Amino acid sequence: MSITGFNTSSKSNSGDPRRKVTVSSIQQKKQRQERITCLTAYDYATARLVDEAAIDMILVGDSLGMVVLGYDDTMAVTMEEMLHHTRAVRRAVKSAMVIADMPYGSYHADEDGAVKNAVRFLKESGAEAVKIEGARIELVKRLLDAEVPVMGHIGLTPQSLHKMGGFKVQGKSLAAVEKLMKDAVALDRAGVFSLVLEGIPREVATMITAEVNTATIGIGAGPDCDGQVLVLHDILNLSFGDAPKFVRRYADVAGQISNAVHSFKSEVEAGVFPSEDESYHLPKETQSALETISERKRAMRR
Numbered sequence: 001m002s003i004t005g006f007n008t009s010s011k012s013n014s015g016d017p018r019r020k021v022t023v024s025s026i027q028q029k030k031q032r033q034e035r036i037t038c039l040t041a042y043d044y045a046t047a048r049l050v051d052e053a054a055i056d057m058i059l060v061g062d063s064l065g066m067v068v069l070g071y072d073d074t075m076a077v078t079m080e081e082m083l084h085h086t087r088a089v090r091r092a093v094k095s096a097m098v099i100a101d102m103p104y105g106s107y108h109a110d111e112d113g114a115v116k117n118a119v120r121f122l123k124e125s126g127a128e129a130v131k132i133e134g135a136r137i138e139l140v141k142r143l144l145d146a147e148v149p150v151m152g153h154i155g156l157t158p159q160s161l162h163k164m165g166g167f168k169v170q171g172k173s174l175a176a177v178e179k180l181m182k183d184a185v186a187l188d189r190a191g192v193f194s195l196v197l198e199g200i201p202r203e204v205a206t207m208i209t210a211e212v213n214t215a216t217i218g219i220g221a222g223p224d225c226d227g228q229v230l231v232l233h234d235i236l237n238l239s240f241g242d243a244p245k246f247v248r249r250y251a252d253v254a255g256q257i258s259n260a261v262h263s264f265k266s267e268v269e270a271g272v273f274p275s276e277d278e279s280y281h282l283p284k285e286t287q288s289a290l291e292t293i294s295e296r297k298r299a300m301r302r
């Protein structure tokens with residue numbers, strides 16, 4: 001640590017050998033053509049595992065609403081819920097960059113309110129950046145003026161569910177491709193440090209990735225983006241229902257939890273859990289004192 005307070009080693013503070021991921025390291029990865037990894041997480045345990053696996057960025061997505069809180073879509077998630085879960089993630093993460101997703105309604109009414117809400121994420125939850133959906137160019141500039149790094153998000157933006165008329169792949173017509181390209185370039189110029197491209201044809205994502213300086217992070221946008229993001233619960237088979245075609249399931253955690261819970265139930269019911277080894281025992285002296293007392297009581301009753 002230098003006298004100015006800058007961590008000149010650029011390693012994380014805890015003695016952990018992994019480097020702290022920052023806006024600059026994400027940009028460097030794009031320049032070096034190194035693929036960037038991002039996963040969602042919403043709690044201490046999973047965020048810790050994701051961080052320890054050296055994933056570059058952890059997004060506390062508003063998908064929280066669907067995969068953890070059981071809402072039908074992402075629109076109902078509140079600022080307080082997002083702050084609460086971002087804090088839990090923050091406590092777990094040492095190296096990855098933590099990004100908080102601004103929930104629907106927290107940046108849609110007016111820019112002053114949006115800046116205040118974004119600042120809350122940095123100040124009250126320890127997020128290092130926020131993500132906003134759509135090409136809100138003036139808002140991105142306002143956020144950067146307030147020292148808040150911004151991840152953009154275009155294409156299939158779940159907070160526009162009703163306007164889009166459902167979760168549909170975007171950018172299929174020439175006009176739609178042009179609009180996506182225009183929005184991506186405008187967000188890039190406005191200064192987003194990365195840009196999520198969701199649910200768009202691979203060819204469009206490839207063109208955007210080649211055109212912009214910012215790192216593109218794809219989800220359902222093909223393999224040519226600078227990085228990929230997925231919802232953690234989707235890759236673990238913990239999100240219930242059919243997954244979209246771009247999801248690859250890397251584990252069946254739902255199956256494992258279900259097996260473990262069934263085994264617990266049957267072992268308790270059969271009286272084989274807990275075992276002798278899984279029980280605490282009295283110290284010998286206390287045990288023999290208790291036996292003496294019981295013996296005396298029995299003798300008095302005779």
Ligand code: KIV
Binds near residue numbers: 059060198
């Ligand atoms: O909320 C979310 O999880 C997202 C993604 C980009 C996966 O916005």
